[in-house]
Amino acid sequence: MLTDWNLLSEELQLMVSREALRRAAELIAAQAVELAWEIESGGLSDHGGPEALRLLAAVVRGTDEPEMVVGHA
Numbered sequence: 001m002l003t004d005w006n007l008l009s010e011e012l013q014l015m016v017s018r019e020a021l022r023r024a025a026e027l028i029a030a031q032a033v034e035l036a037w038e039i040e041s042g043g044l045s046d047h048g049g050p051e052a053l054r055l056l057a058a059v060v061r062g063t064d065e066p067e068m069v070v071g072h073a
Contacts, residue, residue, distance in 0.1 A: 033053065035053050
């Protein structure tokens with residue numbers, strides 16, 4: 001197992017980084033949807049949160065689009 005990021009090729013670094021970003025985005029989006037459900041079901045006070053959380057989930061999931069990937073590893 002490689003323990004030094006710099007030993008990985010740039011291509012592999014990009015692949016690993018993109019997969020990590022995809023997984024993080026899905027986790028954040030899933031948590032936002034779950035929190036929205038908690039608000040709707042009465043578990044938490046509603047101050048317009050469900051719609052905002054669903055918007056956050058959509059924006060985070062949108063980072064998976066190829067045109068939104070910017071920069072270099």
